[in-house]
Amino acid sequence: MSEANPSSTSAMINQKASPVKTKSNWLVRKYGKRVLKQNIPLYIMFVPVILFYLIFKYYPMTGLVIAFKKYSFIKGIWGSPWAGLDSFKMIFQTKQNFNIIWNTLKLSGLSIIIGFPIPIILALLLNEVRKLQIKRLVQTLVYLPHFLNWVIVGGIVVTVFSQSTGTLNHVIEKMFGESYPFLYKEFSWITIYLTSGVWKEAGWNAIIYLAALTAIDQSLYEAASIDGANRWQQTIRITLPAITPTIIILLILKIGHLMELGFDQVYVLQNNAVLEVSEVISTFIYKIGIQQANFSLATAMGLFESLVGLILVLSANRIARHFGQGLW
Amino acid sequence: MKHTQGEKLFYNLNYIFLLIIGLSCLLPIVHIFAMSLSDKHALMSGTVSFWPVDFSLDGYKALFKESPIVQDFTNSLIITVVGTFLNMVFTILAAYPLSKRYFIGRSFYSFAIIFTLIFSAGLIPTYLLVQKLGLINSYGALWLPGLITVYNLLVLRTFFEGLPEELEEASRIDGCSEWRLIIQIVLPLSLPVLAALTLFYGVGHWNAFVNVLIYINDSSKLNLAVLVQQMIQNQSLLQELTNTQPELAAAITPEGVKAAGIIVITLPMLIVYPFLQRFFVKGVLIGAVKG
Numbered sequence: 080m081s082e083a084n085p086s087s088t089s090a091m092i093n094q095k096a097s098p099v100k101t102k103s104n105w106l107v108r109k110y111g112k113r114v115l116k117q118n119i120p121l122y123i124m125f126v127p128v129i130l131f132y133l134i135f136k137y138y139p140m141t142g143l144v145i146a147f148k149k150y151s152f153i154k155g156i157w158g159s160p161w162a163g164l165d166s167f168k169m170i171f172q173t174k175q176n177f178n179i180i181w182n183t184l185k186l187s188g189l190s191i192i193i194g195f196p197i198p199i200i201l202a203l204l205l206n207e208v209r210k211l212q213i214k215r216l217v218q219t220l221v222y223l224p225h226f227l228n229w230v231i232v233g234g235i236v237v238t239v240f241s242q243s244t245g246t247l248n249h250v251i252e253k254m255f256g257e258s259y260p261f262l263y264k265e266f267s268w269i270t271i272y273l274t275s276g277v278w279k280e281a282g283w284n285a286i287i288y289l290a291a292l293t294a295i296d297q298s299l300y301e302a303a304s305i306d307g308a309n310r311w312q313q314t315i316r317i318t319l320p321a322i323t324p325t326i327i328i329l330l331i332l333k334i335g336h337l338m339e340l341g342f343d344q345v346y347v348l349q350n351n352a353v354l355e356v357s358e359v360i361s362t363f364i365y366k367i368g369i370q371q372a373n374f375s376l377a378t379a380m381g382l383f384e385s386l387v388g389l390i391l392v393l394s395a396n397r398i399a400r401h402f403g404q405g406l407w
Numbered sequence: 408m409k410h411t412q413g414e415k416l417f418y419n420l421n422y423i424f425l426l427i428i429g430l431s432c433l434l435p436i437v438h439i440f441a442m443s444l445s446d447k448h449a450l451m452s453g454t455v456s457f458w459p460v461d462f463s464l465d466g467y468k469a470l471f472k473e474s475p476i477v478q479d480f481t482n483s484l485i486i487t488v489v490g491t492f493l494n495m496v497f498t499i500l501a502a503y504p505l506s507k508r509y510f511i512g513r514s515f516y517s518f519a520i521i522f523t524l525i526f527s528a529g530l531i532p533t534y535l536l537v538q539k540l541g542l543i544n545s546y547g548a549l550w551l552p553g554l555i556t557v558y559n560l561l562v563l564r565t566f567f568e569g570l571p572e573e574l575e576e577a578s579r580i581d582g583c584s585e586w587r588l589i590i591q592i593v594l595p596l597s598l599p600v601l602a603a604l605t606l607f608y609g610v611g612h613w614n615a616f617v618n619v620l621i622y623i624n625d626s627s628k629l630n631l632a633v634l635v636q637q638m639i640q641n642q643s644l645l646q647e648l649t650n651t652q653p654e655l656a657a658a659i660t661p662e663g664v665k666a667a668g669i670i671v672i673t674l675p676m677l678i679v680y681p682f683l684q685r686f687f688v689k690g691v692l693i694g695a696v697k698g
Contacts, residue, residue, distance in 0.1 A: 114509050120585035121504040125516075128501040128555070135536070135552045136523045142532025156535065201428070207421055219684060220429035223436075226676050228614035230636045234669045235435045237639055238442065244662050246438065249453025282432065310414060335525060342617050347636065361530075368531045369621055381529030389526050 146379035152372070166379035176363075176380075183359040183384075186272065187340045191333050193273050197281045199326065202288035203314065221282025229279075233347030236275055237262070263352035272348055272357075284329075291325040292318065327399050335392035338384045360384050436673065443467070443666035450660050466663035467671075469655055475627070476634060476671060483630040483672075486619075487612040490550045494608040495601065497554040498563055503589060505560075506567035524557045530621075537622060548622035549615060556611075559604050566600045567593065602686040606679075613676065635668040 106115060142156060149162040170176045201221070208214040224232070239246050240261040248258040261267045295318065303313050342361040349357045360380055368377025437457045442450060446461035454460050470476055504510045505517060533552055542548040570593065578588050594601070616632040623629055649656040 110511060114511070117507075117509055117585075118511050121507060121510050124500045125504045125510075128497065128504075129516075131497065131554050132520065132523065135533070135554070136527065137519075139528035139532035139536050142535055143528055145532070145535075204421055204425055207418070208425065209418065210422070213422055213425070217425045217429040219681075220432045222684070223680065224432050226610050226614075226680060227436075227673060228616060228632050230614075230616055230632045230639070231669055231673055234635065234639050234665060235439060238439060238662065238666065238669075239435065244451075244453075244660075246453060246455075252453075278432070310417070346617075347639075364530050365617075365621070369534065374531050374535070378529065378531040381531055385526055385529055392525050 143378060143382050145375055146382045148375060150374040150378075162375065166375050167383070169376055170380060170383065178355075179358050179360060179363050180383075182356055183338060183340050183361075185356075186269070186345070186359060187337045189269070189273055190276055190340075191337070194277050194281065194284075195330065195333060197277055198284035199288055199322075201281055202285040202292060203318065205285065205289060206292045206318070207310075218282070221285070223282075224279045225283035227279065229341075229343035229347050232275055232279055232344075236271060236348060240271060260352075262348070262350060265353055265356045268348070268353040269356060272344070275348070276344060287325060287329065288322055291322045295321045327402070331392065331395040331399055334395045335388055337391055338388045436677075439666045439669050439673075442662060443670045445663065447658055447660050447663065450662050463658070463663075465655065465658040466667035469659045469664050470667045470671070472652070472655070474634065474638070474668075475629075476631070476668070478627060479629055479631050479634045480671070482628060483613060483632070486546055486549055486615060486630055487609055489546070490612040491605055491608045493550050493554060494556070494559075495605060498556070498560055498604060498608075499589075499594070499601075501555055501560050502563035502567055503593070506564045520555075520557060520560065534621065543622055544625050544628065546623075546628070549612070549618050553611075553618075556608070559607055563597075563600060563604060566597055570596060599686055602683065606683045606686060610676070631672045635665075635672050638668050639665055 110118075145156055145159065146166055147161060147163060148156070148159040149165070150156070151159045154160075170180075205214060205217065208217070237245075240248070242248055242258050242260045242263070245258075245261070247261070252258050259267075261271060299317050300313055303317060308316065338360065340359050340361055342365065345357060345359050345362050346365070349362065364377045364380050367373045367380075434457060438455075441457055441459045442455050443466050444459035444462055444464070445455045446463040447465070449455050449460035501520075505513060507513070537543060537548045537552065540547075540551075542551065574592065575588060578592055583592075614632060615630060616636065619630050619633050623633075
């Protein structure tokens with residue numbers, strides 16, 4: 080991502096060219112005629128892209144002011160009266176709202192603790208497979224759930240775990256005579272939430288580690304085995320250090336998204352019995368913002384989410400840079 | 408190379424373990440498939456495992472007769488095809504200039520684009536914009552705000568950067584214009600990565616759920632994902648059926664119809680998946696090369 084650097088040859092061409100006095104003269108002087116001419120088609124291509132980012136990504140950021148306003152539908156964003164930090168006070172002073180932030184952090188944190196190492200282990204195990212067909216077969220199978228919608232995964236979960244008709248409960252009923260409400264008890268709900276996340280994405284997330292593993296210099300292993308290191312020692316001393324940069328980069332990205340727990344997974348698994356532990360920021364924003372049209376409070380919650388995310392990415396990157404592994 | 412006894416044991420256990428993991432990804436879908444083809448009594452007694460018991464198509468019959476599934480299937484197709492086309496056009500338009508070292512302002516634009524990844528306005532301001540543009544209840548609301556996915560853009564840019572510069576120089580000397588260069592040389596050379604990105608965007612649109620829930624209220628414009636989710640959540644389909652077609656209603660259970668719905672939305676994906684698999688793995692790897 081280096082700045083466009085006019086090559087020395089184009090600078091020379093520029094000097095030879097007769098100095099025509101036009102408005103874009105400084106542009107010509109800075110970049111050279113040839114580079115400017117090359118940029119014309121590129122800019123024709125790029126203008127729609129600039130418009131897209133301005134309209135759909137940057138313009139909505141001005142809409143964030145409604146977090147500090149008492150938004151009224153009729154008066155619009157700029158006509159609505161200011162409300163200062165009222166919405167934010169509401170977030171932090173209402174116990175229920177605070178609970179939602181806590182739930183988000185808890186579910187998200189648990190997903191990272193449980194979900195992050197599993198793809199690494201899976202990739203390491205796949206890397207030990209010598210028979211190519213088996214490797215390919217297993218890979219094909221573990222990537223599959225990634226392409227299924229959360230609606231489908233939610234449907235599968237309900238089919239398997241539902242109390243009255245679930246497959247698992249049919250078995251349990253036969254063995255113990257009584258069914259268990261897996262989806263309505265907080266602990267088992269969280270367990271199912273975490274497991275379904277791992278089931279859906281672990282295989283897919285292993286791809287990047289597998290790519291990193293293939294890049295390791297094979298001669299390192301040969302040297303190590305001559306020195307008498309066994310497979311386990313080789314894994315600890317060669318394989319793991321070699322993929323550490325990849326691990327750190329992915330961990331930074333994960334931590335950055337700590338606050339934005341995906342809406343879909345929670346929404347399709349949620350039910351009223353476990354609302355106490357399953358209401359998170361994204362579902363809350365949907366409910367109060369879209370369904371109840373309380374735009375100010377929902378925007379404030381969203382802004383808080385984005386800001387914490389920003390701070391988390393910046394600090395995670397800082398820490399990683401300390402170890403020489405930053406994202407930028 | 409000779410393996411010790413311990414290593415042999417490890418390799419074999421590893422095979423077994425990985426095969427179990429692999430099967431655990433497939434079997435739940437097989438189970439739903441078996442349920443969708445089983446008879447009511449078998450479903451209610453819970454005897455269906457991975458093979459249909461007392462084969463029956465009643466679940467599918469009820470689904471196609473009483474729910475708008477054909478319409479919603481068509482809607483899903485339209486959303487996916489048009490949306491993916493727009494995504495690809497815009498991603499190419501963005502990735503090509505950004506891959507050129509002489510593109511003026513390149514690092515500024517790159518930063519501005521990556522910034523949207525770590526800080527965004529969030530749901531409500533975006534919703535208000537879409538509303539202001541009059542896109543509520545139109546598929547424009549599904550297509551426009553997500554024209555470019557930053558990750559896919561970076562994958563394509565990295566690929567374009569890797570194309571040999573000599574090729575471009577040679578074409579220029581032969582008098583090839585920038586447009587011809589892109590259409591006749593760069594894009595044909597990028598087919599594998601373009602296929603991968605098409606698949607990523609396509610799957611995204613096919614699976615679209617939240618955005619449809621938020622932006623589309625008109626029930627005739629909903630897609631499969633929302634329909635299936637509604638079926639899983641409530642039983643209204645069954646009640647309706649009891650009123651209009653008591654015979655069919657007596658032959659089905661909610662579970663059978665739900666399973667059928669899940670299969671209808673999953674099947675197209677399962678069919679294209681084996682053919683496209685090698686493309687998408689390649690696509691991910693290209694993105695991974697530079698971290």
